[in-house]
Amino acid sequence: MAIREVLGLYRDLDSAVAAADALREAGFSRSEFEVLSNAPYPEGTFGEESGIHRLFVFPLIGAACGFAAGLLITGGTQLSYPLLTGGKPLLSIPPMIIIMYEGTMLGALIFTVLGVLFESRLPWIGRALYDPRITEGYIGILVRTAPEREAKAIDALRKANPEDILTENGTVGQQPARS
Amino acid sequence: MPRWGMVIDLDRCIGCGACVVACQAENNVPINTEDTYHQRRAIAWIRLERYWEGEYPNVKARYIPVPCMQCTYAPCEPVCPVYATYHTTEGINMQVYNRCIGTRYCAVNCHWHVRFFNFWEPKWPDSLKNQLNPDVTVRSRGVMEKCNFCVHRIVKAQHKAKVEGRALRTDEVQTACAQACPTNAIVFGDLDDHNSTVSKLLAQAEREGRVYRLLEDLGTDPKVYYLKKIDLEAAAEPAAAH
């Protein structure tokens, strides 16, 4: 495969940030590595990354769909079954509003969750380097780069005394950091 | 298109309860045993309410037969989630048994207490099995039922008229209760037909100022009209019932 992956594991935030800096110095662009952690850090902690996403479009679409569904169901029922009840108009708007409202919100909610999953690329079934220690609190820095630069990446990751460094063919182990 | 209505002349009513019995027989209403009464689950599409008036020794019993009012703007109708009760074009507040799922909201929102729920499976003694009216459904457990102005009679009459290729004659149809009433206190007919007995009675009673309806102020426009008693104490009577 054209892209090789290297995963550096760091025990604490400082070294992880140092590693990110080292990578940047070594000429890796921000899009070439991602940081894996077990809880969010303030955005941009490891340097500015592209935060572009379309999440806010989803609820709007969902709301539109939900509203339409509500309108169809309520309007449709009343028009296709013209049964008089309690002298209410055959097309009573107020009850329609209530159900259309619920429909709108339901649509918005469902689509938002879909959007969240989509934007965070879940469910993820592809294979990528990962290590359970990350959920234990270690911070992982995953570099995706061309095979020829793999060594360079490993060096950069080593600079910030990593706990461990994994490549696709197993661990390269820790080596004393050259400062 | 007729607009069915009923006039009940309390001046004529003697509280004999014939209407209740007739209704039971006509509409396959299950027999109310003593303990269904004690459970307050007795079913009587038309019931006879008795109010005592005055102090002993000069106590007066006041009777008022209460069928379904067939309100034009019936509160019980829109609250049904499944259209089990709705308004026919002839102004009857209809109950469709096999749509009913028994939320009982209609009964909660009927302020004349004329909607009844089948808490138990209806039963008849064997002796009465053959007496059931073939024109009327036997309701199952868990559905609401109520007076519907003997709609099966109306339909039958209309069908007959159609076959004979004529319009429905004035006062051709009678409900069971009206038919059974020995003093003709209960009269049934088309309110829009000026020759019908109900219209005439109403017109006359209007002049005497005897007409009133139950819970009229709710603005539901009931189609059952009551005529006050004529005697002097009667002034108090509606106050007791209304």
Next chain:
Amino acid sequence: MATHGHAHGHELQRTWELAPADVLNAGLRWVRSIGTGRRTLVLVCAGLFALGVLAILAFPLRQGFAERQAWTYVAVAFLYLMSTAAAAPALSTALRVARSHWRRPVNRASEIWAVTLIIPFLLYLILLPTFPGTEDRLSIWFGWPLSPWLWGAILLLALTGAGYLFAWFSSLPDLAIVRDHGSPAQRRLAAWLSRGWIGSHRQWRFYEKVVNNIGVLYVLIYVPVMTVLASDFIIALIPGYFTAVFPAYFTITSFQAGIALTIVTMAVLRRWGGQAEYLGREQFWALGKMLLAFSLLWFYFWWSEFIIFWYGRMPHEIQVLKLLMAETYRWPFILSFAMNFALPLLILMWNPIRRSITGPTVVAVIVLVGNLIDRIRLTSAAFSQPDAALLGHAHKLKELPAAYVPGIADMVILVGMVAGALTLVLWAARYLTFPSVAEVVGGLWLRAHKPFKHARVIVIGKTE
């Protein structure tokens, strides 16, 4: 919400990077800069107010108290001031209790409106005689002796007192600043008001404890007052208007207007008062969210009344619907619906707009107008009933009265009273520092903008 809601996306407000000295200087700059502009403005407002008073004397008063309809716009002015100026301090309390730091420059802008309370109080006093006693009509007083006159007045008095107490106490430390550094003219009043304040540790502890409590007290009086006003001025004057939610509607919409008023005040201060460093995006954004929330509540409270009447369709309910929404006052209703709910929702639902200065400001202006129209609608409908229609515990609106169309005098009264309120605020602004030095400086310690590795974040300190 969090569109691109992180610190290093857009610039952070400078407020929290200033030194205490800067804040103090800003405050003093305000105190010392009483340009001719502000003077003329005060004079104009005072003049309009005088006109308004004359109009009251000339028209409603000459027609006498029996003729309630003539007083319609006096009542409108009263209710409008109650739901805007009187609501603003309540908002300030809410912000104080919520204990966030962004609100620190805002409080002064909303609390200062408490000084106008005297005007609605006086208006209320002259409106009282137009009400019949409650023995023979439906009212929330249930024919209690001397109601509504005495008890209403007591309530209003309590509210006014609490309002002034709140405005005074919350500005105590700043008054001390004016006392020590203001011009001689300012010093006299400031000195008298801030007597004994030396900013000792004990005084500060006391101040912190008491300010919130006074604010809470104010809210606890304000809500019952609005409940009583809603019932006396609107519900009790419309036979058959049986609604329990209306007082809540009245109060909530007043809070909405109070928020709007605060936002507008902030915008003015920012544009012409040199407060740009203190009243920035952060404040407008936060208040914009609140305004949006309360616009939704406007709809909610209106709807929960409407759906019941529509569904219940009892005769008296249908009459009320016709009078207030469907027929007599249809257009005022449609307008107030649009300006209090529809437009705010459609505009403020977009975060980029919420996050701007202009967005919330525009909506706030819309809401202020919408609230006025709403009050006009309700008051005109209520005041068009003669006493005869109420007496004998009337349960139903016999026939719909014609819509009341305001004359020029009514307009003069309305404008005059609002101008009067402005006069008071501008006058009070002379003796107060903008921004509130005490508040903002107090926040400087507890709020910092720090680097967090490569990010820049806000660090918020929570005492206790």
Next chain:
Amino acid sequence: MQERHRLGEEEITRELFRPLVTTTPMMWVGFIGLGAVLAIFVFAISWMFYWGLGVTGLHRPNMWGFMIVNFVFWIGISHAGVMISAILRLTQAEWRRPVTRAAEVMTIFSLMTAMLHPVIHTGRPWRTLYWVFPYDFWRNLWPDIRGPLVWDPSAILTYLTGSTLFLYTTMIPDMALARDRSTGWRRTLYTILALGWRGNERQWKMQTIAGFLLSGLILPVFVSVHSIVSWDFAVSLVPTWHATVFAPYFVIGAIHSGVSAVVTLMALMRWLFRFENYIRLEHFDAIGRLLIAVGTGWLWFFLLDIFFAIYPQEARELEIMQFRLFEWPFNVFTALIFIFGYFIPVPIWVFQRFRRNVKIMFWTSILVNVGMWAERYWLIKPGLMRKYEWTFDWAWYRPSIVEMSIVLGSFALVGFLLLVFSKIFPPISVWEEKEGQHFAQQLQVGKRVVNAIVREF
């Protein structure tokens, strides 16, 4: 003031996962006890299905009884959960972290329990699906959307779906954590639920935004749900039901009872799972302060309802008012509502000393919910017993043993489900706790060190 412990990652994980791996004797007691009551519950319902509603105490005019009251009560409880977590997320309140998960779970389970009631109390429950999941064409009739009983399912299902999705979305990272630490069937389960979560920056960013977005969307739904439930009653013409204030009144009442229920839950979790390091006194303090505001707001609406019910001075309303204020047993209910619902708890909560005392908070929160159950009964029943002038048809309502065991069982059901949940999923959001640790800071003001928290905006 603030007792904030610095906990290590490992420590947090281990302690918060404790209920999943170890079952304390008390938990066994809980399982068995609740299970027993649950058995009664199931038996009662089946008995009722078999014999029909005759076995209840319902009759004419008391067509609605305990089950509906209980329905309203549980809908009420279901409100706090999502409200709390949504509002606290929007305001970025720090003390949300240990509360949100449990609160949301409580919402979902009590909502399910609530939904059970209207279904089983219909005359023909097997036909009721037709009402809730109506759109089958072969029956050739759709439900009448004019009926409030159709608004109900639409609102409740929206709310249930919404809050379930909300809960699940915020749970994905913890599923990943569990996945990496478990074996066997649990591992497969968590692997599926974690959806291959890896925890890169983008995912965390989405997770954060989702918190805000979903909160903002769920709040309007939550308001609408109880309003619609209240309209089940308010749109009818029954005296004392037909009140415009019902919608906001029910909502605020729901918040009052629900937030109290959250307090109960917090105390129980703290005690049962030994979460002292996470559910701390400062959290009880904060939620107590919130409760003062909520309770007072509730009192205002309560008084509005009473006063404006008397206001028209109509014989019918007054009759029922007099009946439910002064006649046994409703006079007792009135007292319960006032004293338990407000006049005991709120004055207690005013003092921080008491707000920071778990025992007191626990018992006051229980009191509130006793009061609120009484309130629901007090609101719903009298109107039916004395409906209009038909003295001939006035009647008392006596719940049968079946109804009572259903009410009792509903509590067991919720409790049981909560226990089961906390055996399978961490009842406190682990990643949010860790986030809290990452974001914690300190500010030096003179000699005083003030605890601080990082905000991104």
